[in-house]
Amino acid sequence: MVGVEIMTRTLYIGDSILEGMSRPLFDIYLRILTPSVDFVKMESRSGWSTRRWLREGDVLSIVKEFKPTVVVIALGTNDEGEQDNQAGYKDLVRRLAGIAGRDGAQVLWIGAFTGTGIQERFKLVREVMGANTIDGSSLMSGVSMANAIHPNQAGYETLAMRVVEQVIQFESTKSEGGSTVTALLIGLALGFGGMFLWEIMR
Numbered sequence: 092m093v094g095v096e097i098m099t100r101t102l103y104i105g106d107s108i109l110e111g112m113s114r115p116l117f118d119i120y121l122r123i124l125t126p127s128v129d130f131v132k133m134e135s136r137s138g139w140s141t142r143r144w145l146r147e148g149d150v151l152s153i154v155k156e157f158k159p160t161v162v163v164i165a166l167g168t169n170d171e172g173e174q175d176n177q178a179g180y181k182d183l184v185r186r187l188a189g190i191a192g193r194d195g196a197q198v199l200w201i202g203a204f205t206g207t208g209i210q211e212r213f214k215l216v217r218e219v220m221g222a223n224t225i226d227g228s229s230l231m232s233g234v235s236m237a238n239a240i241h242p243n244q245a246g247y248e249t250l251a252m253r254v255v256e257q258v259i260q261f262e263s264t265k266s267e268g269g270s271t272v273t274a275l276l277i278g279l280a281l282g283f284g285g286m287f288l289w290e291i292m293r
Contacts, residue, residue: 099262102157103133104144104191105165108204108250110135111241115251132157140169141183150190161262162191165227165254167203167212168240174211184219197265199258201225204250205240225257 103109103116113133120131134153136144144150144166154162164187173180184200192198200220202213204227217224230253237243242250 099130099160100158101131101161101163101258101262102153102159102191102196103131103135103163103165104148104150104153105133105135105163106139106169107135107137108168108241109133109165110137111247112251112254115248116255119251119255132159138169139166141166141173141180141187142170145183145187145190150187151193154191154194154196158194159196161258161265162196162198163201163254163258164188164191164198165201165204167209167216167227168206170203170212171206171208174208174215177215180212180215181219184216188220197223197261199223199225199261201254201257202227204228204231223261225261230254230257 103113110133113135116133117131132153134148136148139148166187170180173183188198188200198220200216200223202216202224203209209228210226213224213226213228230250234242234249235246237246
């Protein structure tokens with residue numbers, strides 16, 4: 092397939108699960124788009140929580156340098172116990188999302204894919220982020236696993252495909268007036284029940 096020039100710059104921020112997905116995610120973007128500029132950036136830190144990203148991640152510098160139009164925050168697995176401090180956790184989410192979107196970028200928060208207590212934490216994330224959220228655990232059906240938390244390589248490839256579909260859909264609804272690339276890609280990806288993205292990965 093001939094690539095389509097991208098009209099968004101997407102920054103991903105996450106933990107070890109994003110780290111495992113990074114190569115498959117990047118490969119998907121390369122296959123479906125013609126990158127005339129740097130168009131996607133992955134910032135993953137294994138074991139990092141939302142709190143640690145705020146404390147040590149220097150998200151402000153990353154955003155200033157990359158100038159994303161969309162920021163995808165995929166965190167929550169390492170936030171275990173934060174649900175017991177609801178107001179505090181919502182403040183962490185609000186602060187990180189605020190930094191990520193400080194220059195007008197749209198922010199999408201994908202909750203934890205695996206782990207304990209993730210539904211309780213995701214409920215708090217949704218109270219802060221509203222419709223700009225995706226329950227990461229809802230994307231895990233049939234994903235093959237290396238252990239209780241992390242997918243294996245095939246699982247990461249499956250999960251990456253599902254994440255890109257969700258992000259493209261988000262970008263298409265949030266872009267001003269709707270960009271050509273996102274409209275085209277979401278039509279293909281969802282119109283064929285996801286088979287478009289599956290085929291380009293083969």
